[in-house]
Amino acid sequence: MSAVVLERGGLARKLSDFGQETSYIEDTSNESGAVSLIFSLKEEVGALAKVLRLFEENDINLTHIESRPSRLKKDEYEFFTNLDKGSVPTLSSIIKILKHEIGVTVHELSRDKKKDTALWEFSLFCFSIAAPKSEERNNVPWFPRTIQDLDRFANQILSYGAELDADHPGFKDPVYRARRKQFADIAYNYRHGQPIPRVEYTEEEKKTWGMVFRTLKTLYKTHACYEHNHIFPLLEKYCGFREDNVPQLEEVSQFLQSCTGFRLRPVAGLLSSRDFLGGLAFRVFHCTQYIRHGSKPMYTPEPDICHELLGHVPLFSDRNFAQFSQEIGLASLGAPDEYVEKLATIYWFTVEFGLCKEGDSIKAYGAGLLSSFGELQYCLSGEPKLLPLDLEKTAVQEYTVTEFQPLYYVAESFNDAKEKVRSFAATIPRPFSVHYDPYTQRIEVLDNTQQLKILADTINSEIGILCSALQKIK
Numbered sequence: 001m002s003a004v005v006l007e008r009g010g011l012a013r014k015l016s017d018f019g020q021e022t023s024y025i026e027d028t029s030n031e032s033g034a035v036s037l038i039f040s041l042k043e044e045v046g047a048l049a050k051v052l053r054l055f056e057e058n059d060i061n062l063t064h065i066e067s068r069p070s071r072l073k074k075d076e077y078e079f080f081t082n083l084d085k086g087s088v089p090t091l092s093s094i095i096k097i098l099k100h101e102i103g104v105t106v107h108e109l110s111r112d113k114k115k116d117t118a119l120w121e122f123s124l125f126c127f128s129i130a131a132p133k134s135e136e137r138n139n140v141p142w143f144p145r146t147i148q149d150l151d152r153f154a155n156q157i158l159s160y161g162a163e164l165d166a167d168h169p170g171f172k173d174p175v176y177r178a179r180r181k182q183f184a185d186i187a188y189n190y191r192h193g194q195p196i197p198r199v200e201y202t203e204e205e206k207k208t209w210g211m212v213f214r215t216l217k218t219l220y221k222t223h224a225c226y227e228h229n230h231i232f233p234l235l236e237k238y239c240g241f242r243e244d245n246v247p248q249l250e251e252v253s254q255f256l257q258s259c260t261g262f263r264l265r266p267v268a269g270l271l272s273s274r275d276f277l278g279g280l281a282f283r284v285f286h287c288t289q290y291i292r293h294g295s296k297p298m299y300t301p302e303p304d305i306c307h308e309l310l311g312h313v314p315l316f317s318d319r320n321f322a323q324f325s326q327e328i329g330l331a332s333l334g335a336p337d338e339y340v341e342k343l344a345t346i347y348w349f350t351v352e353f354g355l356c357k358e359g360d361s362i363k364a365y366g367a368g369l370l371s372s373f374g375e376l377q378y379c380l381s382g383e384p385k386l387l388p389l390d391l392e393k394t395a396v397q398e399y400t401v402t403e404f405q406p407l408y409y410v411a412e413s414f415n416d417a418k419e420k421v422r423s424f425a426a427t428i429p430r431p432f433s434v435h436y437d438p439y440t441q442r443i444e445v446l447d448n449t450q451q452l453k454i455l456a457d458t459i460n461s462e463i464g465i466l467c468s469a470l471q472k473i474k
Helices: 047-057 085-101 147-152 174-188 203-223 226-238 249-259 273-280 305-316 319-332 337-352 373-378 414-425 449-473
Strands: 002-007 014-017 020-025 035-042 062-069 076-083 105-114 119-128 263-266 284-287 355-358 361-364 385-388 407-411 433-437 442-446
Touching (some): 203 373, 249 263, 319 433, 442 449
Parallel strands (some): 385 407
Antiparallel strands (some): 002 119, 035 076, 062 076
16 A cells, blocks of 8 residues: 645645546545645455544544555556544654554655744555555655646745745845745745746846846856857747846746756745756656745846756757756655765756867856856856766766855766666666656656656657668658
């Protein structure tokens, strides 16, 4: 049996289990703090009865239950239940009983957040009771299997958009803090499939954007990589990239999808490394919509829309870079914590602060460089140390977040970096490989011969198209 427990007051959520989209939508309009439990159970006599008996013995009140055949495994059924709010305090004890007395293997992830607008707890428990599996497989952390699964953690941020540190330029500005809360609420209420809400930026915000846009653009021709400079005029033409206009995320996201299949998703603050990289696996970039404080237009202590649109978006529009970024995300799925941190460090020294060879010269492709007037000049000044991209070393390299980097890694090309990420991913101790299906927007776990056959058939079909095209060219 495998399950997900979700507690969230007064909010309907679309849930899925093990990558299978579900039609179960929690209706909590009349319930405050309701708990939903979804689990799959192997079809055998008395299996469900054991679980229900355990609930009854521990005073867990089921207010709703429904089932359907599993779409993933033919010998399993999926169950959706609503639990009374009073059942929450005993859930941890129930999971222990399931584990020790019924043979359930549990993977638990607990998160507690305090926010300006609400105080709520989010507890996520994934556990399996189907067929006996190896200890290695049972210790795999939960990861999203469909693009809709990103809704589960998109709001599990490390800092809320309206919460500013005391040294933030806008900390003592009540108008700016209120504005940040507006942006945070937009992201907080967003769900996959919805258009990103349009924002009417103020004149002051446009002025800040304009100063950053104008200043950085003077450096791009001499300091930015070819891919960035190739795409930037297209963004000006089709997405409203200009000095007097802050582009809308929805328009930019549609442009990205037409180029590489990448899309933007508004986010209220910083995500954990695992969650952020998990989004990249689906070609989803969690993007801030707010802008830095106008008192210091050339400085921001956190990613803002200037960083996202001027630094990241042009490169996500390039096929090779998009695939390289997705490879980092795919490598993170189900990886142990220490490897996720290594991948996050690789991301830092490549996608954020990477340099690449371009003929006889070196250019910047990292978004942290392309959105920083000072560091973009510094990184190519000859002052910092430049090293060839070696992921074994890059993955454990310490870095600073408060000042310019003392060293940068130089990639031979995006394709070379992509292959190095794939080689690094092969060293990650997880008992399966993963493949992203762009047609269904699902992650396929390659852990059985049937999944491998499906992938092989797909590759064979693509090779057939390639061979046919080669013959026609000849």
